[in-house]
Amino acid sequence: xxxxxxxxxxAYKPGERLPxxxxxxxxxxxxxxxxxxxxxxxxxxxxxxxxxxxxxxxLVDGQMLGALFAEQVYRRFEPQARIESxxxxxxxxxxxxxxxxxxxxxxxxxxxxVVCRQSAVxxxxxxxxxxxxxxx
Numbered sequence: 715x716x717x718x719x720x721x722x723x724x725a726y727k728p729g730e731r732l733p734x735x736x737x738x739x740x741x742x743x744x745x746x747x748x749x750x751x752x753x754x755x756x757x758x759x760x761x762x763x764x765x766x767x768x769x770x771x772x773l774v775d776g777q778m779l780g781a782l783f784a785e786q787v788y789r790r791f792e793p794q795a796r797i798e799s800x801x802x803x804x805x806x807x808x809x810x811x812x813x814x815x816x817x818x819x820x821x822x823x824x825x826x827x828v829v830c831r832q833s834a835v836x837x838x839x840x841x842x843x844x845x846x847x848x849x850x
Contacts, residue, residue: 726791726828726850732818733789737782739774741810747778761810774808776842783832783844786816791828791850798827798847808834808841818846826850 737743745759756763757773764772780802788795808814818832826849834842 726820726823728820728822730820732786732820732830732832734815734817735786735789736813736815738813739778739808739810741772744772744774744778744810747775747781751775751777753777759810769807769809771809771811774810774812774814776802776804779804779808779814779834779842780844782814782816782834783818783846786818786832787830787846787848791848794850796849798849800847801845802842803844804842806836806839806841808836812836814841818844821845 741759748754748758753775757767757769758775759772761772764770780800783800783802784797787797813836815835816832817835818830820828821831822829828848828850830846830848832844832846833840
């Protein structure tokens with residue numbers, strides 16, 4: 715993985731930034747994700763259907779943002795990481811074709827349990843936030 719941390723560091727510290735990345739969530743990615751998750755709701759891939767529902771484009775499945783948050787955590791803490799929990803809160807819709815930036819930091823360390831706060835940012839808005847607990 716590009717930008718991956720070694721994951722072998724002995725200590726993780728609050729305030730440590732996780733390796734950030736961005737991804738354009740284009741129509742092809744949305745269709746591939748729908749196929750992988752068997753979520754074929756037309757709002758996630760059909761432009762005409764989205765327009766009929768007064769949306770500017772198909773919507774990114776919220777679970778896809780969760781997958782990006784998990785990817786960020788694994789980039790930093792692999793190979794020993796195991797996600798214990800994720801608490802997501804969605805703040806705005808993300809549309810097909812938008813670029814999402816995934817940013818995050820370590821907020822607490824208790825033994826082998828590392829808690830991270832993450833955000834999915836689209837332009838000037840925060841689309842989702844996540845608190846992820848990882849066992850390393």
